[in-house]
Amino acid sequence: MNNLVFCTNVSVTASTYTTSDAIAKYAGITRKSVNELIRRYKKDLKDFGLLPSEKEVLVGRGQPRKVWHLNRNQATLLITYLDNTPQVREFKKSLVWQFDAMQQELLERRVSYQAAKPVSKSLGESIKSSAAFDGNPFAYSNLNGLVYRQALGMTAKQLRDTRHIPQSRAITQYLTVKETAAVAKVKRQIAMLLDMGLDYSRIKAVLGNQGIVYNATLNVPAPAATTG
Known part of the structure; x- marks a missing residue:
């Protein structure tokens, strides 16, 4: 059973x-x-x-x-x-x-998701205050894409497409506990590198040296039910 x-x-x-x-x-x-x-x-x-x-x-x-x-x-x-x-x-x-x-699994994922929120906020603040990205309208999207590629070995689009994540919802709501930890780790690293004054290419190179943190799987959810 x-x-x-x-x-x-x-x-x-x-x-x-x-x-x-x-x-x-x-x-x-x-x-x-x-x-x-x-x-x-x-x-x-x-x-x-x-x-x-x-x-x-x-x-x-x-x-x-x-x-x-x-x-x-x-x-x-x-x-x-x-x-x-x-x-x-x-x-x-x-x-x-x-x-x-x-x-219990859902509870653990919810706790992990809430615990990682301050990390996302810290990264956003580091991007805003970074001289290397001053005036760059694509700074957040570019770095956010780098986060998922480096943390999970796939793009944000791949995650959205295979897990049927609406554009209105955050990808972080659809991650496992291990995936959330990997994403939070890379976000902390990027925030630290931004605070050191590194630009995108240098950040990408530094992160590339450590390899992908956690290889995620492309889970496909079950079809949504209709009320009746």
């Missing part, structure tokens, strides 16, 4: 959920039975939040089927309506463990 709990996206603001398919598979009941329970108790389930769903198109069939997304409280409530068989009891335990693990 390794795939019970998922995240709505890969940002630090993501929510956790399980699906009607996962409940059916690991509780040992049919999808039809789970969907009937959800429809029967839909009002009760919505007392614990929205009840999103996604459409899954089956190969060779014209009519897509609905897969429900349930948050922790909704899933817990729904399970109380199931027969308490040995398989259902094992499923309940696994579901609790995986919700805990996923939420």
